[in-house]
Amino acid sequence: MKINILHAGYCTAPEHIAINGGRWRAIRFPAMFALFRHPKFGAMLFDTGYSYRFFDETKKFPKRFYRWVTPVTFHEEDLAINQLSAFDLRPQDISRVFISHFHADHITALPDFTAARFVYLPHAFGHLRGLPPTEDLKHAFLRGLIPSDFDSRSQEVDINRFILLSEEYAPFKSGYDLLGDGSIIGVELPGHAYGQMGLFARDESGQVFFFVADAAWLKQSIIENRPPHKVANFLFPDAEAYRKTLKDLQSFYFTHPETHVIPSHCEETIREYESASYQH
Numbered sequence: 001m002k003i004n005i006l007h008a009g010y011c012t013a014p015e016h017i018a019i020n021g022g023r024w025r026a027i028r029f030p031a032m033f034a035l036f037r038h039p040k041f042g043a044m045l046f047d048t049g050y051s052y053r054f055f056d057e058t059k060k061f062p063k064r065f066y067r068w069v070t071p072v073t074f075h076e077e078d079l080a081i082n083q084l085s086a087f088d089l090r091p092q093d094i095s096r097v098f099i100s101h102f103h104a105d106h107i108t109a110l111p112d113f114t115a116a117r118f119v120y121l122p123h124a125f126g127h128l129r130g131l132p133p134t135e136d137l138k139h140a141f142l143r144g145l146i147p148s149d150f151d152s153r154s155q156e157v158d159i160n161r162f163i164l165l166s167e168e169y170a171p172f173k174s175g176y177d178l179l180g181d182g183s184i185i186g187v188e189l190p191g192h193a194y195g196q197m198g199l200f201a202r203d204e205s206g207q208v209f210f211f212v213a214d215a216a217w218l219k220q221s222i223i224e225n226r227p228p229h230k231v232a233n234f235l236f237p238d239a240e241a242y243r244k245t246l247k248d249l250q251s252f253y254f255t256h257p258e259t260h261v262i263p264s265h266c267e268e269t270i271r272e273y274e275s276a277s278y279q280h
């Protein structure tokens with residue numbers, strides 16, 4: 001399997017919100033997505049980054065508030081579908097989109113992938129499904145981003161079919177073998193959003209990537225076990241679980257230095273991997 005790390009647009013927010021004790025200046029948070037090209041299962045994505053739909057969906061109040069809090073910069077060439085053409089891939093070539101969680105910056109381009117199955121932990125969407133629309137903003141959820149045929153294309157992870165993970169993944173003990181061949185393992189990373197799923201993915205040269213989504217916004221948070229500002233707790237459904245997940249990530253980071261740990265919005269990390277020679 002080939003793995004490419006890309007991003008579609010970015011938002012800005014003060015650094016001290018993303019990491020306790022950070023500076024007051026605004027920094028960029030790229031909206032990462034990853035491309036997997038698997039010899040058997042074809043092209044697949046982890047999340048999608050931003051698309052124009054974000055702007056369509058946040059035109060009116062109160063959802064316009066979303067734009068104010070996280071101003072988004074996005075250009076035509078940033079669209080995931082436009083970046084995929086560099087890999088000779090058409091949108092309908094994407095067979096699966098693994099969804100970490102349903103915050104807008106991770107799912108905005110879902111409707112572009114008309115042939116894809118959507119793979120996610122059931123409780124990630126289960127609690128949003130029953131939410132009154134007035135609660136959407138509180139959960140950073142824009143329901144207009146969900147494709148109309150979402151249910152028929154959903155392939156929810158069967159949480160009863162978990163596997164026990166070897167020491168290679170410690171302290172993470174259980175996960176989901178999402179393709180049945182061990183190449184992509186989903187693990188729940190609780191705290192930031194309901195049913196947030198991270199992925200371990202192994203490329204053809206044996207390198208292992210750990211996509212941790214928003215379990216930490218910056219790699220520095222993992223290294224120093226330093227959480228975001230307290231104000232971010234308003235966004236998290238379980239702040240205590242967030243702290244525990246962050247601690248586990250720190251422990252993983254130092255015991256498995258050979259694994260590439262990729263937070264979805266860490267600009268330094270995304271830049272480093274986007275320019276890495278193993279891409280393409």
Ligand SMILES: [Zn+2]
Binds near residue numbers: 101103192
């Ligand atoms: Zn998020």
